[in-house]
Amino acid sequence: MFSLFPDGMTDDNTNFSSLEGSDVGLVSCSSFAFNEPFSFELGGSIPSFKLCYETYGKLNADCSNAILVCHALSGDHHVAGRYTAEDRKPGWWHSIVGPGRPLDTNRYFVLGVNCIGGCRGSTGPGSVNPLTGSPYGLDFPQLTMRDMVRAQYRLVRALGIERLHAVIGGSMGGMQSLLFGTEYPDAVRCVIALACAARQNTQAIAFNEVGRIAILQDPGWQNGRYPVENGPRAGLAVARMLAHITYLSEKSLERRFGRERKAHSAGAGPFGVEFEVESYLRHQGHSFVNRFDANSYLYITKAIDRFDLAGGGALEDAFAPMKARALVVGFSSDWLYPPAQNREIALAMLRAGKNAAYVEVDSSDGHDSFLLPSPLLHQTVRAFLDAVG
Numbered sequence: 001m002f003s004l005f006p007d008g009m010t011d012d013n014t015n016f017s018s019l020e021g022s023d024v025g026l027v028s029c030s031s032f033a034f035n036e037p038f039s040f041e042l043g044g045s046i047p048s049f050k051l052c053y054e055t056y057g058k059l060n061a062d063c064s065n066a067i068l069v070c071h072a073l074s075g076d077h078h079v080a081g082r083y084t085a086e087d088r089k090p091g092w093w094h095s096i097v098g099p100g101r102p103l104d105t106n107r108y109f110v111l112g113v114n115c116i117g118g119c120r121g122s123t124g125p126g127s128v129n130p131l132t133g134s135p136y137g138l139d140f141p142q143l144t145m146r147d148m149v150r151a152q153y154r155l156v157r158a159l160g161i162e163r164l165h166a167v168i169g170g171s172m173g174g175m176q177s178l179l180f181g182t183e184y185p186d187a188v189r190c191v192i193a194l195a196c197a198a199r200q201n202t203q204a205i206a207f208n209e210v211g212r213i214a215i216l217q218d219p220g221w222q223n224g225r226y227p228v229e230n231g232p233r234a235g236l237a238v239a240r241m242l243a244h245i246t247y248l249s250e251k252s253l254e255r256r257f258g259r260e261r262k263a264h265s266a267g268a269g270p271f272g273v274e275f276e277v278e279s280y281l282r283h284q285g286h287s288f289v290n291r292f293d294a295n296s297y298l299y300i301t302k303a304i305d306r307f308d309l310a311g312g313g314a315l316e317d318a319f320a321p322m323k324a325r326a327l328v329v330g331f332s333s334d335w336l337y338p339p340a341q342n343r344e345i346a347l348a349m350l351r352a353g354k355n356a357a358y359v360e361v362d363s364s365d366g367h368d369s370f371l372l373p374s375p376l377l378h379q380t381v382r383a384f385l386d387a388v389g
Contacts (some may be wrong), residue, residue, distance in 0.1 A: 021100025023090065024056045027081035031121055034156055047130055047285065051155050052114040053077050057105030058099055059161070065303045066109045066161045068152065070169030070176040072242070072371075073300055074292065075119035078269065079112035084207070094374040102381040108165065115152040115176075117143040117300055119293035125224070126293045128315045137295060138224040139328030143303040145172075159182070163187050166385065170194035170298075170370035175307050178345065179193025182309065185323040190388045192381060194370040197341040198315050198348070204336060208247055208301040215294050225297050233380035236294045237285030237311070245286045246303030249333040249366030253277060315348035322349070326356040327384040329377065330367040 013038040031052050039045040054077050059066060069079050071092070080097035082090050091112070097103045104112050112120040117140070125140040132139075156164060167180040169190055174196025180193040195206075195335035218235030220226055257277040273279045326349055330342030339360050359380050363369040370377065 001070045011160075015077065021098050021104070023094060023098045024081040024105055026085070027054055027056065027083065029054045029077060029287070032065070032158055033372065034154060034158075036296075038147075039386045040074065040141040041144045041146050042142040046136075046141065047056065047122065048149065049116060049123035050121075050153060051116065051123075053090075053155065054079060054081075056103075056110040056112075057108050059109040059159075063068055063161045063163060064163065065107060066102055066111055066156070066159075067166045067168060068156065068164050068166050068180070069103070069110060069112045070152070070167065070173035070180075071112065072116065072171035072173050072306065073297075074240075074288065075173070076118065077112045077114040077122075079110070080122075088359070089277055093371065097382070098376060100263065101387070104382075110222075111156070111159070113152050115148040115156055117148065117296060117303065119296040120291075124293065124348045125295035125299055126228070128294060132157050132322055134138065135225075140295070143299045145175055145179055145303050145307045148303065149176050149183060153180070153184055154174075156187070163189060166190045166192060166388070168192035168194070169196075169198055174290070175304070176297075176307075178309055181307075181322045181326065182318060183321075185321045188324045189324075189325070190325045190384070192327045192329070193342075193344065193345065193383065194377075195331055195334055195337055195367055196345075197311060198345050200305050201337070201341065204246070205305045206304055207336075211242050212301060214238040214242070215298060215317070221294065221385070225301070226294070231289075232294045233289045236289045236292070236297060237282075239297060240288040240292075241281040241285045244281065246336045247363060247367045249335065251333060251364040253367055256280075266319045316345065318354040319349050319352040319354055322352070322354055325388055326354060327381070329370070329380065330358070330360045332360060332362045332366075333364050334367045334369060336367040 029052055033050040035048050036045055037045045038049050075092050078091040080091040080094045088295040093186050097110050099106045114120045116122055117124045125136050127136060129136045138335055148172050164187060167177045169177045174193035177191050177193045180188050215232050217236035218232030220230060221232035226232060241302050248315060258278040262273055262276060262279055273282060326344050330339035343358055348355045349356035365372055
């Protein structure tokens with residue numbers, strides 16, 4: 001672990017030996033409808049919209065204990081818990097939310113929101129345009145990260161919360177956390193940004209473009225007007241397979257699969273599944289198309305690629321408005337958003353005179369490290385929130 005802590009926070013004598021706490025149990029999702037227009041940063045508007053969200057814990061009397069969790073590209077509002085006892089998988093960040101866990105629901109009111117432009121209950125390209133009665137498709141306005149943050153901020157205010165105790169997220173969610181701190185400096189007490197960058201790097205743009213081309217070249221895409229049950233499934237699966245490789249690391253792939261072969265090859269001809277890693281990637285692609293919309297994938301990846309917090313200027317200038325205390329966490333094996341890009345964020349905050357900390361977690365699991373149970377990460381987040389008070 002490499003750490004850069006400000007006064008009042010220390011990593012000395014910290015016990016990283018175990019994960020503690022319990023889960024949130026059974027949960028349900030809610031939806032908030034905004035019957036008013038929403039204008040997008042790059043132009044265009046929609047007459048109304050809704051955001052799907054989940055909450056864990058209780059909002060205190062003065063509404064000062066709320067923590068907003070921002071999701072990554074393929075995430076959504078279902079951060080923790082299960083909808084039924086039979087659910088095979090819990091929410092995507094189940095290990096960090098719950099009584100006694102870093103986002104302690106005995107202390108905090110934790111809020112997860114599916115971003116605008118998404119496909120899991122919030123308004124996006126697959127939603128019905130009330131003016132036409134048909135799905136928006138490519139009539140949905142072009143999307144940016146600021147649009148996502150502005151829509152979430154409206155929900156936060158609609159829930160009666162004037163100031164968030166914290167905003168936390170990894171990857172795309174980390175980028176949104178940074179934007180909350182700079183766009184709404186009086187509405188955020190602290191920012192926690194994990195495994196992200198202050199601007200999308202060229203290599204990441206390149207990977208996203210290949211994934212988009214796979215979707216656009218699929219005959220099932222039909223210029224974005226495909227039926228829900230029969231869209232560009234092959235293209236979206238390939239996009240997911242490619243992206244998933246960037247979320248892992250060479251060590252994690254080698255550890256999990258090596259060159260192990262399937263007992264029986266599957267698929268047609270000589271190019272069927274031969275290696276275990278091939279089977280794994282095909283499974284990832286297949287399962288993804290059953291829960292994600294291709295147009296949302298196109299819109300959201302473009303929003304990520306457009307992200308540049310400083311707008312081409314000096315990064316420390318971008319942090320000038322921020323009043324929140326900040327924690328930035330990088331992961332040693334993350335080659336999608338390498339540690340240097342995360343460290344750059346914290347150093348720019350310090351140059352801007354902000355109260356910022358940087359921690360680099362040694363992990364062999366690549367970009368996905370922030371999603372996995374990690375005593376070190378959990379204790380770091382807990383210590384930071386305790387230091388904020």
